[in-house]
Amino acid sequence: xxxxxxxxxxxxxxxxxxxxxxxxxxxxxxxxxxxxxxxxxxxxxxxxxxxxxxxxxxxxxxxxxxxxxxxxxxxxxxxxxxxxxxxxxxxxxxxxxxxxxxxxxxxxxxxxxxxxxxxxxxxxxxxxxxxxxxxxxxxxxxxxxxxxxxxxxxxxxxxxxxxxxxxxxxxxxxxxxxxxxxxxxxxxxxxxxxxxxxxxxxxxxxxxxxxxxxxxxxxxxxxxxxxxxxxxxxxxxxxxxxxxxxxxxxxxxxxxxxxxxxxxxxxxxxxxxxxxxxxxxxxxxxxxxxxxxxxxxxxxxxxxxxxxxxxxxxxxxxxxxxxxxxxxxxxxxxxxxxxxxxxxxxxxxxxx
Ligand SMILES: NC(=O)c1ccc[n+]([C@@H]2O[C@H](COP(=O)([O-])OP(=O)(O)OC[C@H]3O[C@@H](n4cnc5c(N)ncnc54)[C@H](O)[C@@H]3O)[C@@H](O)[C@H]2O)c1
Ligand SMILES: [Zn+2]
Numbered sequence: 028x029x030x031x032x033x034x035x036x037x038x039x040x041x042x043x044x045x046x047x048x049x050x051x052x053x054x055x056x057x058x059x060x061x062x063x064x065x066x067x068x069x070x071x072x073x074x075x076x077x078x079x080x081x082x083x084x085x086x087x088x089x090x091x092x093x094x095x096x097x098x099x100x101x102x103x104x105x106x107x108x109x110x111x112x113x114x115x116x117x118x119x120x121x122x123x124x125x126x127x128x129x130x131x132x133x134x135x136x137x138x139x140x141x142x143x144x145x146x147x148x149x150x151x152x153x154x155x156x157x158x159x160x161x162x163x164x165x166x167x168x169x170x171x172x173x174x175x176x177x178x179x180x181x182x183x184x185x186x187x188x189x190x191x192x193x194x195x196x197x198x199x200x201x202x203x204x205x206x207x208x209x210x211x212x213x214x215x216x217x218x219x220x221x222x223x224x225x226x227x228x229x230x231x232x233x234x235x236x237x238x239x240x241x242x243x244x245x246x247x248x249x250x251x252x253x254x255x256x257x258x259x260x261x262x263x264x265x266x267x268x269x270x271x272x273x274x275x276x277x278x279x280x281x282x283x284x285x286x287x288x289x290x291x292x293x294x295x296x297x298x299x300x301x302x303x304x305x306x307x308x309x310x311x312x313x314x315x316x317x318x319x320x321x322x323x324x325x326x327x328x329x330x331x332x333x334x335x336x337x338x339x340x341x342x343x344x345x346x347x348x349x350x351x352x353x354x355x356x357x358x359x360x361x362x363x364x365x366x367x368x369x370x371x372x373x374x375x376x377x378x379x
Pocket of ligand 2 (some may be wrong): 208286290
């Protein structure tokens with residue numbers, strides 16, 4: 028049974044199956060008669076392009092292969108996609124297909140949300156991060172020179188099709204980058220998933236248990252997205268580790284730390300601090316940091332705290348003189364803790 032996302036205006040299936048790449052042709056039959064604008068990056072295409080093309084045989088496709096990397100999430104890429112779709116004769120009834128990691132998913136989704144005032148799209152995510160996190164939830168965006176994800180929309184895919192065997196070709200660094208988000212999901216809402224990741228122990232163990240780990244992490248995101256699609260309340264829990272993490276990433280201009288590494292450090296610092304002031308059950312921060320370290324993820328920041336908190340307060344999420352920090356009471360229980368701006372640095376200081 029596929030998982031389903033159910034929102035007021037739409038519902039869509041998330042299908043997870045080893046070998047699903049070889050079923051895409053058949054699955055696309057439900058969308059027959061439409062042109063397909065396939066967007067991918069050069070790395071994914073060099074690894075899986077032949078297999079995807081054989082699934083698209085006989086269909087009218089427009090293929091856009093972009094350079095890999097965050098800098099592809101730009102207006103320039105959007106313009107290129109739009110021109111190629113126009114040249115390919117894509118109409119409002121046609122379909123975009125995002126084949127790649129979070130960069131391709133966010134970019135293609137945003138292009139689809141605005142092309143001819145909006146066309147349908149399907150996500151075929153190929154990284155661990157995009158399979159367990161970014162491909163669901165409907166947030167799509169591009170970056171500006173001034174910052175990440177500053178222009179975007181909510182545009183849900185019609186379907187999300189995942190083939191976990193594609194994860195085998197990820198580098199170790201990109202793999203553990205995605206795993207940080209699974210550990211985050213477990214820490215805020217699913218202690219059984221946390222146990223499972225502990226038992227898996229290493230990348231091979233995770234891959235061997237991926238058909239349980241993926242749905243469990245997705246369920247955490249799905250549950251909060253369904254109750255809070257636009258991020259007013261519970262969806263904020265997904266930001267555990269992210270407030271400090273974003274500041275670390277931005278400090279190094281998104282070049283030195285991956286997102287997951289920065290989130291790992293953010294979760295560790297926040298949890299050590301909250302444990303030291305009695306908001307978190309004793310022993311929790313050790314368990315969390317042990318697990319992160321086991322997978323080679325960092326558990327401390329290399330930036331002076333004052334610089335990070337200064338940056339945080341300028342962040343778009345800072346509102347009304349206080350910051351919503353996400354903390355965990357124990358493994359599996361996240362909560363929102365409001366801290367006045369003036370006390371943020373003092374709070375985090377206890378966790379560095
Ligand atoms: N929309 C959301 O809710 C949401 C949530 C989290 C992150 N994001 C966004 O996701 C993006 C990061 O996603 P990502 O980590 O997937 O990055 P990515 O798309 O850049 O992929 C990382 C690298 O892995 C390569 N790759 C992809 N699939 C591969 C495969 N199967 N085998 C080998 N290499 C492969 C890519 O070419 C790329 O070099 C960021 O832009 C972030 O803002 C969005
Ligand atoms: Zn994240």
